Amino acid sequence: MRSDAEEEFAEFVRARQHALVRFGYLLTGDRMAAEDLTQTALARLYLKWDTIRQAGAMEAWVRRVMVNEHTSWWRRAWRRRETVDFDATHLADRTASTDPGPVSPDDSLWQHVLRLPPRQRAAVALRYYEDLSEAQTAEVLGCSIGTVKSQTHRALATLRSRLAEVPA
The missing domain is CATH 1.10.1740 (Rna Polymerase Sigma Factor; Chain: A)
Known part of the structure; x- marks a missing residue:
């Protein structure tokens, strides 16, 4: 070089x-x-x-x-x-x-995010923690915008159901 x-x-x-x-x-x-x-x-x-x-x-x-x-x-x-x-x-x-x-390892939401499959976790991390657009996330993940949307949707649905199970 x-x-x-x-x-x-x-x-x-x-x-x-x-x-x-x-x-x-x-x-x-x-x-x-x-x-x-x-x-x-x-x-x-x-x-x-x-x-x-x-x-x-x-x-x-x-x-x-x-x-x-x-x-x-x-x-x-x-x-x-x-x-x-x-x-x-x-x-x-x-x-x-x-x-x-700013991510705290003790954050209960973060503990649930860590249990997501790798592609879903990556989509959530890029979209919501790194604040990238769907297009930027798709570029990083090497997939289509539709795949980003579906991975994010599945991840959020999983998080919602897991958080609903947690006693308040």
């Missing part, structure tokens, strides 16, 4: 990394997984940097990679069985200084 292109890439990462990690957190519900997902997507972007010309297309491309990669991770049976047994208290200072945003 040319040195000026490397500087452009570094500037993009500096400008968008926090928002991308936040989006990764919305997809995964886990800070470390969000950082891994973001890192994977940015590594793929680095390899494609010279071929993606439009600045707006870069972020959409990275978000699409994040959604697809998260879906792949979620589908792998070994990811569901994998457990980590270590004391993460030494990471408290690091994660406190890079809070992903």
Whole structure:
């Protein structure tokens, strides 16, 4: 990669990394997984940097990679069985200084969102947490606007029924 292109890439990462990690957190519900997902997507972007010309297309491309990669991770049976047994208290200072945003892990609605299938969760995260339009969401997800509407509709219907079951 040319040195000026490397500087452009570094500037993009500096400008968008926090928002991308936040989006990764919305997809995964886990800070470390969000950082891994973001890192994977940015590594793929680095390899494609010279071929993606439009600045707006870069972020959409990275978000699409994040959604697809998260879906792949979620589908792998070994990811569901994998457990980590270590004391993460030494990471408290690091994660406190890079809070992903206004989503609270204790928020009861958020807990229900995390239980949605990956594509529905991605549609909800993009539409309502990231405030993207249906067209922008469709571009990120690599699907039609109708699919975004149906995925969002199903997700909201599921959330409504689950929240109706919760005692007040």
